[in-house]
Amino acid sequence: MIRTLVPDVLRYGDHSRLGESIYDFPHQWGSKRTGPDLARVGNPNGDGNPKYSNAWHFQHMANPRMIEGSNMPNYPWLFTQKTESARSLVAKLAVQRMLGVPYPDYTEAELAEIVDTQAKEIVADLRGAGAQTEPDREIVALIAYLQKLGKYETVTPVKTATK
Ligand code: HEM
Numbered sequence: 001m002i003r004t005l006v007p008d009v010l011r012y013g014d015h016s017r018l019g020e021s022i023y024d025f026p027h028q029w030g031s032k033r034t035g036p037d038l039a040r041v042g043n044p045n046g047d048g049n050p051k052y053s054n055a056w057h058f059q060h061m062a063n064p065r066m067i068e069g070s071n072m073p074n075y076p077w078l079f080t081q082k083t084e085s086a087r088s089l090v091a092k093l094a095v096q097r098m099l100g101v102p103y104p105d106y107t108e109a110e111l112a113e114i115v116d117t118q119a120k121e122i123v124a125d126l127r128g129a130g131a132q133t134e135p136d137r138e139i140v141a142l143i144a145y146l147q148k149l150g151k152y153e154t155v156t157p158v159k160t161a162t163k
Contacts, residue, residue, distance in 0.1 A: 001029045002039050013040035013150060020152045023101040035072055040150030050147050054122055055129035057143045078139040086112035118144055 001016035002008050009015055016039050021027060042050045052060070062079065064072035089111050093103045106114070119135035122143055126133060133139055 002037050008037065012037040013044040014046060023096070025096065025099050025101070038146065038149055042147040043150035046150075048151070053129065054125050054143050054147065055131050057146055058126055058131045058133070058139060061139060061142065075139075078142060079133060079137060081138045082136045083115075083138055083141045086115060089115070 001021070002012045002014070004015045016029075020039075021029060041052070044051045059066055061075045063074055064070040086108050090106070090108050093106065093111070097103050097105070116135060119140045122140050123133060123135050126143075
């Protein structure tokens with residue numbers, strides 16, 4: 001979470017709001033921070049543009065030393081390991097819905113279609129920038145996640161009863 005401190009807001013973007021994490025299970029707000037705050041890395045200025053391209057994330061996860069002196073570890077397995085199938089996503093979304101997250105009740109086929117479409121878009125974009133991978137690799141899912149950070153839709157407050 002981006003704190004309300006001026007240096008945080010200047011460096012990472014607008015401070016985090018409680019509503020942005022309302023559906024996080026478990027909640028992960030805390031004071032421990034090793035690398036920079038990533039809460040708005042997909043939309044730091046609020047204009048819908050990410051801080052980094054897909055290709056930047058691809059290279060950076062392979063070798064964070066593209067930033068001189070970085071102590072971030074390499075994540076080589078993201079480029080070889082495959083993501084879970086849509087079948088396991090169906091079960092995960094069912095648990096999230098049980099906890100109150102308003103995910104639609106997708107079928108396995110619908111989820112497979114959504115995941116596949118988004119993954120192929122990212123892979124095509126990466127190829128255009130000279131980075132080769134396949135849609136079913138973990139790096140593609142991680143890039144999708146990172147580029148989503150900070151792009152949350154406004155959470156409509158639940159109306160409370162008035163006396
Ligand atoms: C899946 C895990 C991780 C992801 C997705 C990730 C992603 C990123 C990204 C996107 C940046 C650039 C942030 C910016 O410029 O605003 C960054 C920077 C950084 N990360 Fe990570 N990171 C991960 C794990 C780690 C770990 C485990 C460490 C340390 C033990 C770490 C330490 C750093 C540091 C110190 C920076 C600052 C720039 C640099 O020195 O590279 N990261 N990370």
